[in-house]
Amino acid sequence: xxxxxxxxxxxxxxxxxxxxxxxxxxxxxxxxxxxxxxxxxxxxxxxxxxxxxxxxxxxxxxxxxxxxxxxxxxxxxxxxxxxxxxxxxxxxxxxxxxxxxxxxxxxxxxxxxxxxxxxxxxxxxxxxxxxxxxxxxxxxxxxxxxxxxxxxxxxxxxxxxxxxxxxxxxxxxxxxxxxxxxxxxxxxxxxxxxxxxxxxxxxxxxxxxxxxxxxxxxxxxxxxxxxxxxxxxxxxxxxxxxxxxxxxxxxxxxxxxxxxxxxxxxxxxxxxxxxxxxxxxxxxxxxxxxxxxxxxxxxxxxxxxxxxxxxxxxxxxxxxxxxxxxxxxxxxxxxxxxxxxxxxxxxxxxxxxxxxxxxxxxxxxxxxxxxxxxxxxxxxxxxxxxxxxxxxxxxxxxxxxxxxxxxxxxxxxxxxxxxxxxxxxx
Amino acid sequence: xxxxxxxxxxxxxxxxxxxxxxxxxxxxxxxxxxxxxxxxxxxxxxxxxxxxxxxxxxxxxxxxxxxxxxxxxxxxxxxxxxxxxxxxxxxxxxxxxxxxxxxxxxxxxxxxxxxxxxxxxxxxxxxxxxxxxxxxxxxxxxxxxxxxxxxxxxxxxxxxxxxxxxxxxxxxxxxxxxxxxxxxxxxxxxxxxxxxxxxxxxxxxxxxxxxxxxxxxxxxxxxxxxxxxxxxxxxxxxxxxxxxxxxxxxxxxxxxxxxxxxxxxxxxxxxxxxxxxxxxxxxxxxxxxxxxxxxxxxxxxxxxxxx
Numbered sequence: 207x208x209x210x211x212x213x214x215x216x217x218x219x220x221x222x223x224x225x226x227x228x229x230x231x232x233x234x235x236x237x238x239x240x241x242x243x244x245x246x247x248x249x250x251x252x253x254x255x256x257x258x259x260x261x262x263x264x265x266x267x268x269x270x271x272x273x274x275x276x277x278x279x280x281x282x283x284x285x286x287x288x289x290x291x292x293x294x295x296x297x298x299x300x301x302x303x304x305x306x307x308x309x310x311x312x313x314x315x316x317x318x319x320x321x322x323x324x325x326x327x328x329x330x331x332x333x334x335x336x337x338x339x340x341x342x343x344x345x346x347x348x349x350x351x352x353x354x355x356x357x358x359x360x361x362x363x364x365x366x367x368x369x370x371x372x373x374x375x376x377x378x379x380x381x382x383x384x385x386x387x388x389x390x391x392x393x394x395x396x397x398x399x400x401x402x403x404x405x406x407x408x409x410x411x412x413x414x415x416x417x418x419x420x421x422x423x424x425x426x427x428x429x430x431x432x433x434x435x436x437x438x439x440x441x442x443x444x445x446x447x448x449x450x451x452x453x454x455x456x457x458x459x460x461x462x463x464x465x466x467x468x469x470x471x472x473x474x475x476x477x478x479x480x481x482x483x484x485x486x487x488x489x490x491x492x493x494x495x496x497x498x499x500x501x502x503x504x505x506x507x508x509x510x511x512x513x514x515x516x517x518x519x520x521x522x523x524x525x526x527x528x529x530x531x532x533x534x535x536x537x538x539x540x541x542x543x544x545x546x547x548x549x550x551x552x553x554x555x556x557x558x559x560x561x562x563x564x565x566x567x568x569x570x571x572x573x574x575x576x577x578x579x580x581x582x583x584x585x586x587x588x589x590x591x592x593x594x595x596x597x598x599x600x601x602x603x604x605x606x607x608x609x610x611x612x613x614x615x616x617x618x619x620x621x622x623x624x625x626x627x628x629x630x631x632x
Numbered sequence: 633x634x635x636x637x638x639x640x641x642x643x644x645x646x647x648x649x650x651x652x653x654x655x656x657x658x659x660x661x662x663x664x665x666x667x668x669x670x671x672x673x674x675x676x677x678x679x680x681x682x683x684x685x686x687x688x689x690x691x692x693x694x695x696x697x698x699x700x701x702x703x704x705x706x707x708x709x710x711x712x713x714x715x716x717x718x719x720x721x722x723x724x725x726x727x728x729x730x731x732x733x734x735x736x737x738x739x740x741x742x743x744x745x746x747x748x749x750x751x752x753x754x755x756x757x758x759x760x761x762x763x764x765x766x767x768x769x770x771x772x773x774x775x776x777x778x779x780x781x782x783x784x785x786x787x788x789x790x791x792x793x794x795x796x797x798x799x800x801x802x803x804x805x806x807x808x809x810x811x812x813x814x815x816x817x818x819x820x821x822x823x824x825x826x827x828x829x830x831x832x833x834x835x836x837x838x839x840x841x842x843x844x845x846x847x848x849x850x851x852x853x854x855x856x857x858x859x860x861x862x863x864x865x866x867x868x869x870x871x872x873x874x875x876x877x878x879x880x881x882x883x884x885x886x887x888x889x890x891x892x893x894x895x896x897x898x899x900x901x902x903x904x905x906x907x908x909x910x911x912x913x914x915x916x917x918x919x920x921x922x923x924x925x926x927x928x929x930x931x932x933x934x935x936x937x938x939x
Binding site for chain 2 (some may be wrong): 233242246277296297326349392397398
């Protein structure tokens with residue numbers, strides 16, 4: 207079965223309108239469509255036909271505003287992930303549906319009920335990308351003033367997942383482990399009567415990077431979404447996670463490592479490079495300044511953007527931790543770089559993920575090389591902008607991957623666990 | 633007269649075959665074209681959250697129930713306004729303005745135990761928390777103006793920054809800053825349904841649809857007079873609860889009722905019998921609020937209600 211399932215796993219990470227902040231402006235982008243059901247239905251069917259394991263939606267628990275000013279040139283964040291995946295469930299039969307949900311500002315009972323419901327309406331295709339929340343504005347949306355310190359966030363996450371497991375077990379008729387409902391974080395007395403998830407529980411996905419994050423992922427995750435800017439970085443990460451899993455007595459093949467990969471594909475290399483350049487150009491100066499403003503929690507648009515950063519004013523008032531912001535901006539301050547120039551460079555390579563620019567053949571080569579090197583088990587694709595780049599990938603790269611026996615030509619079972627080659631739950 | 637009903641997942645509708653049965657049941661109901669379908673459970677005659685989580689079920693169900701307004705029953709004392717506001721915004725978009733919510737207190741003792749001891753609350757205190765939950769959630773929808781989005785590729789203007797704001801809502805139980813990371817729902821606020829068999833019955837907040845349980849004509853008419861006199865429900869659509877298997881006559885005999893809400897697990901034949909007596913008066917494509925004659929809500933930040 208593992209052979210028929212392919213050596214290469216594909217996930218589609220659909221962040222709003224796509225990977226590049228200016229991508230929504232491209233002539234082939236459809237930014238209004240992200241508000242329509244038909245768009246999600248079409249994307250779901252397309253990804254299923256291309257035999258992806260799953261669709262993943264990211265999440266944030268705050269608006270995009272920096273100090274209260276919402277950017278005027280950046281697209282709205284992804285709509286609620288559960289909603290989009292639930293709508294897609296109705297028009298697909300195989301593709302997995304992975305929602306990113308934070309353990310920091312939620313309750314286990316509610317999250318367990320939501321995933322049981324998503325697993326039911328999709329008949330066994332739900333996955334949970336378990337994240338913790340570190341954005342300084344998020345606590346203020348949930349009646350808190352301070353973020354949880356990082357190791358505390360991961361402790362809460364572990365207790366949260368343990369409690370959620372009890373809810374799912376109970377829904378499936380297992381005896382309730384009441385001790386697991388009590389922790390430093392939760393004082394839960396009983397489970398809820400909700401529908402049994404067909405998979406027993408959602409597939410557990412993680413995105414841990416730090417020591418705490420990797421440790422949590424090694425214990426919990428069945429798939430990991432991570433940045434891997436180079437093949438060497440990918441291999442080092444995968445080797446580390448497999449070693450951690452083995453040390454914990456887990457089968458390392460039970461964790462699929464799925465680095466993010468943004469893509470711009472063209473009929474020729476020159477065409478791909480031209481479109482990459484075109485999409486970067488669409489991020490004009492003000493857009494780029496808004497993009498950095500969001501990531502430091504300070505509205506830079508109030509300053510002349512062709513002048514250097516007023517660093518002391520920024521670190522005195524930014525919503526992100528001042529020392530981190532100072533460290534990020536100091537090289538530009540010392541070099542006297544104009545705000546807009548620094549922001550342009552920042553907006554060109556978002557979020558530390560690899561970016562592939564080339565032909566379908568080159569992309570298939572790239573993927574095969576990484577798989578052969580043991581640098582990953584597949585890729586979490588981040589189309590440059592939607593839906594165009596994803597359509598090109600499905601039409602032109604997927605057949606090549608199938609010809610090379612890397613990607614399955616048919617699903618080997620109905621559930622997300624089947625696509626990942628995970629056996630049934632114990 | 634409007635036709636509404638409650639649907640919950642039956643205990644035996646599990647497994648692949650049970651799932652097909654549930655899906656077929658929704659299609660059969662859709663073919664009858666009721667005006668409102670509420671997804672939730674029942675305890676006695678009161679709405680309670682159902683065996684499918686309301687917000688996650690609704691987008692899928694809206695693909696099968698294609699013309700009616702679709703409503704999720706939510707635990708008002710346990711929900712988190714930011715998550716609820718965000719999900720209902722998305723649901724309202726993907727259902728083309730057919731979404732509604734029914735936040736209830738009923739069954740809270742059971743849900744309290746599953747959420748944890750800090751959620752324990754007395755029946756006396758519950759209505760205040762219910763109202764605070766509603767206000768906080770609606771405040772987050774008000775963090776966006778209806779016409780905030782521009783989406784002009786040529787100029788690069790995506791939205792008008794002056795039309796999105798932090799609301800900094802601070803209530804006795806819930807505080808939330810905003811802005812919401814989701815646009816104002818197409819309806820402004822999704823359709824709000826209140827159950828008069830719930831602890832929240834005495835709320836003075838406006839409701840768009842009221843479900844009223846009554847045994848006799850007099851009881852129902854007295855209740856309707858009281859609802860019409862209260863500012864929050866003066867314009868609400870008042871639907872009389874009728875239990876499946878009993879006479880459908882009551883809503884036709886009561887002065888001032890706007891329609892019928894079927895409870896007690898009505899099957900398709902029961903819904904069809906009710907529809908036969910209540911000719912459809914709305915059109916597919918109507919938003920939920922339009923179907924129930926509700927004006928778009930006014931955003932307190934702009935004093936405008938755009939659609």
